[in-house]
Structure formats: structure tokens, C-alpha cells
Amino acid sequence: MxxxxxxxxxxxxxxxxxxxxxxxxxxxxxxxxxxxxxxxxxxxxxQSNTSQTQLIVRERWVVPSEFPRRYVHKISQVEGVRDWTTWNFFAGYLGGTTTQVRGMATRMDNLREMTAGLEDLDPALVEAMRREKTGVLAGPIVLDRIGREVGQTFSVESITHPGKTLQLKVVGVIDSELWAQTIIFREDYYQQALGAEDAVNIMLLEAGDIDNAQRVAQQVEKMFENSEAELQVETESAGASRISSxxxxxxxxxxxxxxxxxxxxxxxxxxxxxxxxxxxxxxxxxxxxxxxxxxxxxxxxxxxxxxxxxxxxxxxxxxxxxxxxxxxxxxxxxxxxxxxxxxxxxxxxxxxxxxxxxxxxxxxxxxxxxxxxxxxxxxxxxxxx
Known part of the structure; x- marks a missing residue:
């Protein structure tokens, strides 16, 4: 004291x-x-949400990755591929403002199964996306930034596709930190609205086990050797390790x-x-x-x-x-x-x-x-x- x-x-x-x-x-x-x-x-x-059985397919020499969409069907038919999806990245400005909006267009059929961080997504939200062609699932941060709520619409003027505009409607909120600042919308609407039918950015493959994943990766890379767009295929965990390094x-x-x-x-x-x-x-x-x-x-x-x-x-x-x-x-x-x-x-x-x-x-x-x-x-x- x-x-x-x-x-x-x-x-x-x-x-x-x-x-x-x-x-x-x-x-x-x-x-x-x-x-x-x-x-x-x-x-x-x-380091989180990575898999040794899910493969990432990207263009080997181009950043950001982009390869012909016709590759998708060939790759999906490779023996050992159990499931697949594509990712198409999008960036634009909220209509009439300088507020940037980033998003990803993908398939709805296997959204929960093939997208890390969305494993627990409410199936009702996926069903809502199937019904609403212009629908988006949005992270809470991006909704707050653009001042929208579920049920409201907004337009986005594309940066990646100049002169193109998306008309979108919020159908649900993504409860995942990985996607808190992103919108996810339908690939078919992305292709139609932006005229982007000929290319994809990334393809994800589910191979089931490690040995099979290695065989699939080698086969896919070999299929497109010396082609107009050569591919690099690696597991999510390998990609994470590369980024981490x-x-x-x-x-x-x-x-x-x-x-x-x-x-x-x-x-x-x-x-x-x-x-x-x-x-x-x-x-x-x-x-x-x-x-x-x-x-x-x-x-x-x-x-x-x-x-x-x-x-x-x-x-x-x-x-x-x-x-x-x-x-x-x-x-x-x-x-x-x-x-x-x-x-x-x-x-x-x-x-x-x-x-x-x-x-x-x-x-x-x-x-x-x-x-x-x-x-x-x-x-x-x-x-x-």
C-alpha cells in the first residue's frame, strides 16, 4: 500500500x-x-477452406486467367472428374456512382458443394436463385456499401466488359466471411448480359481422392499442351501453399x-x-x-x-x-x-x-x-x- x-x-x-x-x-x-x-x-x-481433392484449372500464362469455354465440356468428360463448376469474375460500379462492386458468376446446380465457404448456405437461397435469373446472393459488407436490402434491385456498370450493364436483384445474404464483400450470380445471366459466352476464368473439379486428383490434373494439362491456351491444374491446397509462400x-x-x-x-x-x-x-x-x-x-x-x-x-x-x-x-x-x-x-x-x-x-x-x-x-x- x-x-x-x-x-x-x-x-x-x-x-x-x-x-x-x-x-x-x-x-x-x-x-x-x-x-x-x-x-x-x-x-x-x-490456409483455410482448401482441399486436396478439388482441382483449380486456370490459364497457365495469362493473368487474370481466361480460357475458351469449349474446353469446359472436354474437361468435364475426363475420367475421374466427379463434379465441376466454373467461376467468372466481374467488377463494376453501382449505377451512377463510383462505388465498386465485385462479383462472381457460377453454376447454381452445385453451388453449395463446389464453393468453399458456402457449404452451409440455406438451400432455399439456392432455389431462389434458380427462380430469379437476375438474382444475386450478396455479402453483408457489399450490401451495406451499396445501400440495398433483400428484395431490392440495382444496376452495375461493368469494368471488365465496358459498355455493358447488369440489372440485379438481391435474393439473399451470404453468411460467410470469405464472401462478405462479394456478390454471386448466375452464369447464364452473366453470359447473356455481358456477351461472355466464349470464355471462362477458372474451372473447379472434384476428383474424390488425392491419387485420382493427381491423375486428373496430369491428364487435363496434357490434353491442352501446345494449344492456344495451355492450362495449369493444381489442388486447392497446392494453390493455397503457392499463394502463402x-x-x-x-x-x-x-x-x-x-x-x-x-x-x-x-x-x-x-x-x-x-x-x-x-x-x-x-x-x-x-x-x-x-x-x-x-x-x-x-x-x-x-x-x-x-x-x-x-x-x-x-x-x-x-x-x-x-x-x-x-x-x-x-x-x-x-x-x-x-x-x-x-x-x-x-x-x-x-x-x-x-x-x-x-x-x-x-x-x-x-x-x-x-x-x-x-x-x-x-x-x-x-x-x-
Missing amino acids: KTLGLILRNLGRNWLRTTLTAMAVVVLLAIYATVDTVTSTIQEMV RLTTTMNIVSLVASVLLLDMVLILSNSIGITVRERRKEMAIFKVLGYQPMHIFSMVVGEATLIGAVSGALGAGLAWSFSQLNASGALPFRIDMLAQFPVSQDYLLQGFFLGAVIGLLSSALPAWNAQKVRVADVFAAQST
């Missing part, structure tokens, strides 16, 4: 330095929570930057606390004269820094979480769509508290050790000269 009283009194006395230190930790932890959320979410998305360097750099920021904060705070301790040498000497032991002084310095760090860390993480929630809900006067894909979890509030406390503890260890060794005679001798 004696040490706690010292901590609270000194925090009040040094409020300006305390405030500046706290603000630095708040900003750091807000940045850390956001960066860590982005990196961990990307890695999880890349490309992201690894970027993710490592981002993580390294976050770690360097934490280390810099420890050094900066340690220097700041050290300056404070030197300025308060007379105060430390008076404490010793009044009967305070070196351990009391050590605990006081460490306690101040740890308390500031813990509270500031929780505030910083809370700031990141609050901004994330407001950004996702559209409550801010502006919106950062990219960050809306990476909502900061409430779990970071507790993490921020403990990480801030650790930063404060590490920063204050050396200054606190020096503070407890203050010699009363030396301090008052210097004052008298």
Missing part, C-alpha cells in the same frame, strides 16, 4: 510526461493490433516492422523513464531519508511504468477495435474498404493490456535499478554546492 500510494501520487505530479508516454503506447498498440489482425487473417484465409516474405516484413516498433518503444520509454529518474534524484533521496527502502523505490518506478503501459495498451487496442467496428458499420464519414475485411477482435483489448504492461515493465527495469541506488549524501552534497 505504501508503494501504491507513491505510484499514484507521482503519476499525478508528473502528469504531462505521463500523458505523453501514454499517448505513445496508445498509438503503438493501436498500430500493432491492426497490423497483427491483417497478417493473421490473411494467413488464416489462405508468396505472401510469406511480405507478412514477415510486416511482422518484423511491428516487432521493431515494439522494441523501439521499449528503448524510447526506457530513455524517458531514465531522464525522469535523474530529474527526481532529490525526491528519491528524500524518500530514503523518510525511511523508504530501495525496494520501495524500485517498485515505485516499475509500478508507474507498468501501470501506464497496461492502461495505455488497453486504450490503444480499444481504439483500434472501435475504429474497426465503426469503419465496418459505415458509421464514419469515410470508409476504408480494405480494413473492413480485417475487423479487429475484442480479444486484442486483453492482449493490449498485457502487452502494454510488459512494455512498461521492460522499459523501467534499468532506470528503476539505478533509482534504488541513489545515495542520499551525494544528492544533498550536490545541492549544497
Whole structure:
């Protein structure tokens, strides 16, 4: 209790330095929570919902992938292909605005079976799509961005097919993080409205087991060797590993930057606390004269820094979480769509508290050790000269 009283009194006395230190930790932890959320979410998305029996067929040399639609029938007839679908990517602007809308046109017959993240989609929504040719299933984020609800219509002016416009009607909401910012609509309407009957972007194949998937992949690639559009076929898991390996360097750099920021904060705070301790040498000497032991002084310095760090860390993480929630809900006067894909979890509030406390503890260890060794005679001798 004696040490706690010292901590609270000194925090009040040094409020300006305390405030500046706290603000630095708040900003750091807000940045850390956001960066860590982005990196961990990307890695999880890349590694999740992958299969070793589902194959991805794409054009080998063209990005974005596009190959002749006549390939589809030939590929679907390959022995070992148990099911298949096609993906056609679309991007455009909400009619009369600069709001971008991204989507995918695909088959409805096996939407739930062949689309990762839609395994639990309500069959009634698939049936609604079959009945409504212009129907779309939309993620909640894209619905919020375009200001539409189930049953409402909207038009999208195509970027990928200039001069073409889609007239669409929302028939359901997709309850999946993977598709939160995307619309899914019927392939036959996509072909008709955009005049895109001759090509597809990607084809997905279900092969049943790993060995069969390897045989199918080799056969499909061999079928179209030296053709106008050569194909690359790989499993979803292999594709995820390839993407993950490309992201690894970027993710490592981002993580390294976050770690360097934490280390810099420890050094900066340690220097700041050290300056404070030197300025308060007379105060430390008076404490010793009044009967305070070196351990009391050590605990006081460490306690101040740890308390500031813990509270500031929780505030910083809370700031990141609050901004994330407001950004996702559209409550801010502006919106950062990219960050809306990476909502900061409430779990970071507790993490921020403990990480801030650790930063404060590490920063204050050396200054606190020096503070407890203050010699009363030396301090008052210097004052008298």
C-alpha cells in the first residue's frame, strides 16, 4: 500500500510526461493490433477452406486467367472428374456512382458443394436463385456499401466488359466471411448480359481422392499442351501453399516492422523513464531519508511504468477495435474498404493490456535499478554546492 500510494501520487505530479508516454503506447498498440489482425487473417484465409481433392484449372500464362469455354465440356468428360463448376469474375460500379462492386458468376446446380465457404448456405437461397435469373446472393459488407436490402434491385456498370450493364436483384445474404464483400450470380445471366459466352476464368473439379486428383490434373494439362491456351491444374491446397509462400516474405516484413516498433518503444520509454529518474534524484533521496527502502523505490518506478503501459495498451487496442467496428458499420464519414475485411477482435483489448504492461515493465527495469541506488549524501552534497 505504501508503494501504491507513491505510484499514484507521482503519476499525478508528473502528469504531462505521463500523458505523453501514454499517448505513445496508445498509438503503438493501436498500430500493432491492426497490423497483427491483417497478417493473421490473411494467413488464416489462405490456409483455410482448401482441399486436396478439388482441382483449380486456370490459364497457365495469362493473368487474370481466361480460357475458351469449349474446353469446359472436354474437361468435364475426363475420367475421374466427379463434379465441376466454373467461376467468372466481374467488377463494376453501382449505377451512377463510383462505388465498386465485385462479383462472381457460377453454376447454381452445385453451388453449395463446389464453393468453399458456402457449404452451409440455406438451400432455399439456392432455389431462389434458380427462380430469379437476375438474382444475386450478396455479402453483408457489399450490401451495406451499396445501400440495398433483400428484395431490392440495382444496376452495375461493368469494368471488365465496358459498355455493358447488369440489372440485379438481391435474393439473399451470404453468411460467410470469405464472401462478405462479394456478390454471386448466375452464369447464364452473366453470359447473356455481358456477351461472355466464349470464355471462362477458372474451372473447379472434384476428383474424390488425392491419387485420382493427381491423375486428373496430369491428364487435363496434357490434353491442352501446345494449344492456344495451355492450362495449369493444381489442388486447392497446392494453390493455397503457392499463394502463402508468396505472401510469406511480405507478412514477415510486416511482422518484423511491428516487432521493431515494439522494441523501439521499449528503448524510447526506457530513455524517458531514465531522464525522469535523474530529474527526481532529490525526491528519491528524500524518500530514503523518510525511511523508504530501495525496494520501495524500485517498485515505485516499475509500478508507474507498468501501470501506464497496461492502461495505455488497453486504450490503444480499444481504439483500434472501435475504429474497426465503426469503419465496418459505415458509421464514419469515410470508409476504408480494405480494413473492413480485417475487423479487429475484442480479444486484442486483453492482449493490449498485457502487452502494454510488459512494455512498461521492460522499459523501467534499468532506470528503476539505478533509482534504488541513489545515495542520499551525494544528492544533498550536490545541492549544497
